[in-house]
Amino acid sequence: MRFGVCYYPEQWPEDRWSTDAAWMAELGLGLVRIGEFAWSAYEPARGRFEFGWLDRAIDTLAGAGLQVVLGTPTATPPVWLLRERPEILAVGPDGRRKAYGSRRHTSPSSRAYREEARRIVEVLVERYGQHPAVVAWQVDNEPGNHDSARCWSAESQAAFQAWLQRRFDGDIDALNAAWGTTFWSMTYPDFEAVALPVPTVTDHNPSLLVAHLEFAAAQAAEGLAEQREVIAAGSPEREVFTNLYLGDVDVDPRQVARPTGLGSVDIYPHGLRDADDVAFVLDLARGSALPTNAGPEDRGGRAWIVEQQPGPVNWTGDNPAVPAGQVRLWCWQAALHGVETLLWFRWRAARAGQEQHHAALLRHDGTRGPAWSEAERFLREYHRVAGLSPQILERPAARVALVHEHLDAWMLGVIPQVPDASHRHLAIAAHAAARRLALDVDIVPADADLSAYDVVLAPALHVTTPARLARLETALDAGALVVLGPRSLTRDQHTVWVDEPVPAGLAGRLGARVEHAGNPAGWPRDTAAASRLVLDDPREPLPVGGWIETLTAVEGGTRVLGRAQGGPLHGEPVVVRRGNLIHLGAASPEAWTAVLGSLLGRRPKPAYLEVFERSGRHVTLDHRERTIGGLGPVSDRD
Numbered sequence: 229m230r231f232g233v234c235y236y237p238e239q240w241p242e243d244r245w246s247t248d249a250a251w252m253a254e255l256g257l258g259l260v261r262i263g264e265f266a267w268s269a270y271e272p273a274r275g276r277f278e279f280g281w282l283d284r285a286i287d288t289l290a291g292a293g294l295q296v297v298l299g300t301p302t303a304t305p306p307v308w309l310l311r312e313r314p315e316i317l318a319v320g321p322d323g324r325r326k327a328y329g330s331r332r333h334t335s336p337s338s339r340a341y342r343e344e345a346r347r348i349v350e351v352l353v354e355r356y357g358q359h360p361a362v363v364a365w366q367v368d369n370e371p372g373n374h375d376s377a378r379c380w381s382a383e384s385q386a387a388f389q390a391w392l393q394r395r396f397d398g399d400i401d402a403l404n405a406a407w408g409t410t411f412w413s414m415t416y417p418d419f420e421a422v423a424l425p426v427p428t429v430t431d432h433n434p435s436l437l438v439a440h441l442e443f444a445a446a447q448a449a450e451g452l453a454e455q456r457e458v459i460a461a462g463s464p465e466r467e468v469f470t471n472l473y474l475g476d477v478d479v480d481p482r483q484v485a486r487p488t489g490l491g492s493v494d495i496y497p498h499g500l501r502d503a504d505d506v507a508f509v510l511d512l513a514r515g516s517a518l519p520t521n522a523g524p525e526d527r528g529g530r531a532w533i534v535e536q537q538p539g540p541v542n543w544t545g546d547n548p549a550v551p552a553g554q555v556r557l558w559c560w561q562a563a564l565h566g567v568e569t570l571l572w573f574r575w576r577a578a579r580a581g582q583e584q585h586h587a588a589l590l591r592h593d594g595t596r597g598p599a600w601s602e603a604e605r606f607l608r609e610y611h612r613v614a615g616l617s618p619q620i621l622e623r624p625a626a627r628v629a630l631v632h633e634h635l636d637a638w639m640l641g642v643i644p645q646v647p648d649a650s651h652r653h654l655a656i657a658a659h660a661a662a663r664r665l666a667l668d669v670d671i672v673p674a675d676a677d678l679s680a681y682d683v684v685l686a687p688a689l690h691v692t693t694p695a696r697l698a699r700l701e702t703a704l705d706a707g708a709l710v711v712l713g714p715r716s717l718t719r720d721q722h723t724v725w726v727d728e729p730v731p732a733g734l735a736g737r738l739g740a741r742v743e744h745a746g747n748p749a750g751w752p753r754d755t756a757a758a759s760r761l762v763l764d765d766p767r768e769p770l771p772v773g774g775w776i777e778t779l780t781a782v783e784g785g786t787r788v789l790g791r792a793q794g795g796p797l798h799g800e801p802v803v804v805r806r807g808n809l810i811h812l813g814a815a816s817p818e819a820w821t822a823v824l825g826s827l828l829g830r831r832p833k834p835a836y837l838e839v840f841e842r843s844g845r846h847v848t849l850d851h852r853e854r855t856i857g858g859l860g861p862v863s864d865r866d
Contacts, residue, residue, distance in 0.1 A: 232259025249292035264299025268306035357463030372479030407435035481516035494535035515671035535573035538599035539587025648774025661820030687713025739786035750796030759795030777813030
């Protein structure tokens, strides 16, 4: 595992740089990310480039034995450029062009933006593409963050219409048929009539909304690919990645990471709900880079953490404190989930700008802060474990695959139905259950090779296609235990409900069909009287979470493993099994944990413990007490 930090030499006096570089080396860092927000420092006016400072900064870092990750600065075009070419700025759904003064205010569809982005990247690559200290490139920064993937400009609308024409081979009748536009008399006479989904009286057609999300993500991915093309030509054999904040769902991480073979994520636990969310995001980051037909031998993919939270942040609204030991625990969680590189954000707390309350390894005054001590302790522990018991740090091939596709997330975002049954809610429930059973999980695409896994989890695998069904059928035929979760195999790729029993394509094999799907409470609304799940003991009902599915037409040979207790669905089947195919119609981690534990004969750990089975021993992270066990001489307790 490699370690580093995010550094902004342009924000600090040059006579401090050598001290910073020496301290980085003293701490044991090897990588330094620079430059991703420095366009105005690179080019203060059109065609007037000032790279002397960057040359000296890179030389200073290299002189201390540090390697450089150089960022393309396209998330923050300079003011002079935005005044010169205002069409770079995005337009909101209200029709107003975004103001400059922040970041990510660009339109992914803007040709002017694409031209200027390519131009500055070409200049950077020509100058630094072969520099021996530059070992990696970061392309852009957190695309999609701040709801920045979508734009409602006239240029974006024209690009959307052209995208739809290509998708439907120029046949507007095919679009109307696929989207069911006869509903509410919204049949389009031609592609020019398909407007972007600006606010209207009530809801737009969900097919339009999902298509717009797909288009916007494709536009963002296309712009990133243009930058990667320049880097590949002028700076080959370097790592290339784009860091994503996977709390967002506007950009498909697979479209971004798969072409590079490297997933990259910014980990800010305070922007997520809890340790279950963090564990899920870490595995998703690795899985985002997996190729077609990936299997257990791919070890869940590769991932870097490019920004690791080092202490309190400034942007979550409540901004809770970070107690002693928390940063160290977050870093161990990343290491045990198989992350291969970790960079703390940032080196020194900013004295100016929008992130002045964001903690760093150094305080605002340049002295070593609490995060320094946390990083120092973690690095010391990591290297000691690597020297004494390196096998503990090797993530084994996973037995469990969780199928995850962004199209499903978009559809369930457009059609939420209930507030607590999003794609992310349902996926994390299944992932958390496997983790509570100390099982490593590969988060894989639907085109992965599922047949070599012992267990395949498919919560909220919403879209049904022949290709997806074929992968699931192959896994079943190979003997894998396949657990379909709620909201699975329901709609086609155009957001239209299937015309066959749900789970579509597998209801016959399951010997049952979904009858009720939605809120577990009845009417009048009373969450206290909501249906719960009973497996074996009616005295120990389990919460079902924000969504429940009950099944009917249960045929001979299909076993009912769990039923609803209480509420409007009392007595109805919720969990059924035929052969090695299971349908689990509950959304809570408690329900998933109990069902998986019963199926696999494994006893779950408490929710606050995260357990890793490594080389015959258990490594335990206690997210309540912020302690670690099972790491030998560096453990807090065993």
